[in-house]
Amino acid sequence: MSDTQFKAWRVEEQDGDYKGTEQTLDIKDLPEGEVLIRVSHSSLNYKDALSASGNKGVTRSFPHTPGIDAAGEVIESATGTPAVGSQVIVTGYDLGMNTDGGFGEYIRVPSAWCVPMPRGWDAETAMTYGTAGLTAGLCVQKLLTMGARPEQGKVAVSGASGSVGSVAVELLSKLGFDVVAISGKADHADSLRELGAREVVGRDALAEEKKPMLKPVFANAVDTVGGSPLAELLKQIKPGGSVSCCGLVAGPQLQTTVLPFILRGVNLLGVDSVEIPLDEKEAVWKKFAGDWKCDKAEASVRRIGRADLGDALQAFLKGQSAGKIILEHSR
Numbered sequence: 001m002s003d004t005q006f007k008a009w010r011v012e013e014q015d016g017d018y019k020g021t022e023q024t025l026d027i028k029d030l031p032e033g034e035v036l037i038r039v040s041h042s043s044l045n046y047k048d049a050l051s052a053s054g055n056k057g058v059t060r061s062f063p064h065t066p067g068i069d070a071a072g073e074v075i076e077s078a079t080g081t082p083a084v085g086s087q088v089i090v091t092g093y094d095l096g097m098n099t100d101g102g103f104g105e106y107i108r109v110p111s112a113w114c115v116p117m118p119r120g121w122d123a124e125t126a127m128t129y130g131t132a133g134l135t136a137g138l139c140v141q142k143l144l145t146m147g148a149r150p151e152q153g154k155v156a157v158s159g160a161s162g163s164v165g166s167v168a169v170e171l172l173s174k175l176g177f178d179v180v181a182i183s184g185k186a187d188h189a190d191s192l193r194e195l196g197a198r199e200v201v202g203r204d205a206l207a208e209e210k211k212p213m214l215k216p217v218f219a220n221a222v223d224t225v226g227g228s229p230l231a232e233l234l235k236q237i238k239p240g241g242s243v244s245c246c247g248l249v250a251g252p253q254l255q256t257t258v259l260p261f262i263l264r265g266v267n268l269l270g271v272d273s274v275e276i277p278l279d280e281k282e283a284v285w286k287k288f289a290g291d292w293k294c295d296k297a298e299a300s301v302r303r304i305g306r307a308d309l310g311d312a313l314q315a316f317l318k319g320q321s322a323g324k325i326i327l328e329h330s331r
């Protein structure tokens with residue numbers, strides 16, 4: 001390999017089928033951008049599985065290198081910020097969608113996408129959180145900004161065993177909240193309690209009910225599933241409480257009445273981790289590197305190399321993925 005060549009897990013289209021393989025690319029083939037980064041770690045997300053399987057809503061044209069998360073060292077910097085030699089985190093914006101992403105050993109991106117690595121942190125630690133952890137942090141931050149406090153009562157987390165949900169459970173519990181984990185996986189109840197959930201209940205807690213309002217049970221909530229479970233959750237929020245909403249695994253439709261909003265003053269808070277200003281991302285990363293450190297999330301990751309990406313992404317599409325997976329390019 002020449003000095004400018006690198007390895008990437010590249011997806012190609014062949015007669016309507018999409019296949020990822022390890023390929024050798026050249027730095028000069030990367031998209032235009034101000035900052036060249038040598039990526040040491042990435043992390044796997046459902047969106048990467050969509051990109052790798054040809055979902056045109058995520059990635060329009062192939063060949064393409066997925067990977068919406070990346071962390072590593074700045075090798076070239078046209079603007080001087082971030083500085084050459086510094087470590088950075090890049091998540092969201094167009095990375096891994098229509099801009100070659102973190103499943104390659106190098107990326108080239110605008111400087112406005114680069115979060116400086118928090119002091120005392122490294123690329124591997126950052127990727128144990130990845131977009132999922134960042135999203136959980138943003139959900140919790142929105143609740144706190146709305147005035148959520150532990151003494152107000154129970155906080156529900158739906159999709160609790162998922163990548164976003166599990167970090168939300170651990171973080172809220174660490175912040176002193178009485179967390180009720182709502183999960184469809186009975187065999188994950190013990191691990192959710194280990195993360196700090198005070199109670200673990202099944203998805204039937206959010207089963208569809210005809211009544212427009214239900215007994216208020218939760219002071220606040222983080223919802224990662226959307227659809228009818230979110231509509232049911234809104235009916236069970238105490239007066240003045242808030243629900244951070246970030247996901248749609250149970251469906252993108254939200255059929256509700258205005259009653260939770262006008263009778264109980266419930267707040268529905270939208271959370272986007274992709275396009276928000278960089279300083280909002282940086283604030284949450286700094287918290288995870290400080291008071292918000294989630295020891296269990298950091299300890300429970302699975303590390304894979306590029307050769308394992310195909311199987312790991314398939315597991316996401318089949319709904320069989322469990323726990324956080326990070327990609328180590330040195331493997």
Ligand SMILES: NC(=O)c1ccc[n+]([C@@H]2O[C@H](COP(=O)([O-])OP(=O)(O)OC[C@H]3O[C@@H](n4cnc5c(N)ncnc54)[C@H](OP(=O)(O)O)[C@@H]3O)[C@@H](O)[C@H]2O)c1
Nearest residue numbers: 135159160161162163164183184185247248249250272273
């Ligand atoms: N807004 C943003 O910027 C942003 C960023 C990252 C992710 N997201 C979205 O957030 C959601 C969660 O992401 P994730 O990475 O945590 O996904 P994940 O790891 O696949 O977890 C989702 C969890 O939801 C639950 N679930 C799955 N299917 C369900 C269904 N039909 N009904 C109810 N619950 C169901 C499962 O948990 P249990 O078995 O424990 O119930 C599953 O583990 C996704 O929709 C994702 O696209 C949004």
